[in-house]
Amino acid sequence: MVYIKWAFWGIVALIVIAFLHYTLPQRDIVRISDTYEKRIDFGENSIFWAKEDTGTATGQINRDVFFIQTIRKNGKPLVFRNEDTGWGWPPYFKFDTSNLQTEASDLRSTSENPKWVMVTHYGWRVEFLTVFPNAIAVKRVDDPDMTIIPWLNIIILLVLFAIFWAIRVRWRRFRRRRIDPMMAGADESWDNLADGARARRGRASRWFASWRR
Amino acid sequence: MLSLARLFLTLFVVLTVIYVSVSLWSRQVRKRKLTREWREGETDGDDMQAFIRKGLEEYDDSFRRKLILLVYIVPVAVIAYIIYVVNYT
Numbered sequence: 001m002v003y004i005k006w007a008f009w010g011i012v013a014l015i016v017i018a019f020l021h022y023t024l025p026q027r028d029i030v031r032i033s034d035t036y037e038k039r040i041d042f043g044e045n046s047i048f049w050a051k052e053d054t055g056t057a058t059g060q061i062n063r064d065v066f067f068i069q070t071i072r073k074n075g076k077p078l079v080f081r082n083e084d085t086g087w088g089w090p091p092y093f094k095f096d097t098s099n100l101q102t103e104a105s106d107l108r109s110t111s112e113n114p115k116w117v118m119v120t121h122y123g124w125r126v127e128f129l130t131v132f133p134n135a136i137a138v139k140r141v142d143d144p145d146m147t148i149i150p151w152l153n154i155i156i157l158l159v160l161f162a163i164f165w166a167i168r169v170r171w172r173r174f175r176r177r178r179i180d181p182m183m184a185g186a187d188e189s190w191d192n193l194a195d196g197a198r199a200r201r202g203r204a205s206r207w208f209a210s211w212r213r
Numbered sequence: 214m215l216s217l218a219r220l221f222l223t224l225f226v227v228l229t230v231i232y233v234s235v236s237l238w239s240r241q242v243r244k245r246k247l248t249r250e251w252r253e254g255e256t257d258g259d260d261m262q263a264f265i266r267k268g269l270e271e272y273d274d275s276f277r278r279k280l281i282l283l284v285y286i287v288p289v290a291v292i293a294y295i296i297y298v299v300n301y302t
Contacts, residue, residue: 051216058215087220093292096300136299
């Protein structure tokens with residue numbers, strides 16, 4: 001029972017961590033090699049795509065999506081999609097997709113003469129499902145080895161944890177005060193019921209046993 | 214526009230639930246404090262019912278209670294700020 005409980009809470013914790021890791025902003029320092037636009041037919045991975053541009057028709061089965069191709073400092077590629085999140089989830093309220101694409105195109109550079117760019121994004125790159133992180137902002141940086149302290153994420157996580165803790169403490173207090181006494185009462189009456197049943201079964205099985213001989 | 218309406222509706226429902234819960238909880242806390250005060254002897258010559266009623270009436274007009282309206286104001290302000298930062302800086 002204890003294992004089941006821990007497994008359950010472990011899975012819940014994993015889901016929450018994965019959700020936050022997907023949703024919260026991350027920053028990477030990359031070099032933009034090119035930008036392009038491609039039509040996407042949404043399939044199994046449709047949950048990992050954001051919204052059509054705000055104000056345009058909704059519910060299309062396919063549309064053109066902007067992409068930003070980048071190379072990381074270690075030389076590995078990282079491709080971003082560039083989509084409006086609009087008024088939906090995740091709450092980035094991003095409407096300036098076309099502007100961002102323009103900025104990204106403007107910052108293109110070659111490996112001989114790299115311009116380093118900090119890309120703020122959310123999401124994951126999952127090759128098996130053709131999933132791309134969504135770029136939120138690009139910013140030119142001079143020093144590619146700068147340390148990035150994710151202040152915003154620290155604040156958000158602290159606030160979330162504070163809310164979680166406040167509710168948890170109150171819930172536990174409420175349970176100790178109201179539900180535990182009630183359950184103790186229920187336990188007692190259940191025990192009485194079970195004892196009674198045992199006694200009755202005792203009688204019945206004794207009676208059966210008397211026939212078996 | 215439909216998605217904007219959906220956002221507002223969701224926000225309104227969720228925030229109203231939070232607002233109502235926080236209001237009830239806050240009043241409960243106030244009541245508990247008043248009871249304790251009365252038990253400790255600061256009765257102002259009232260019996261317990263009257264003392265608590267007076268205290269809660271005072272709370273109903275207080276600035277502290279109006280602060281719970283921040284439940285509505287803060288998220289909307291945060292959204293406005295995010296829109297500004299993401300799209301205009």
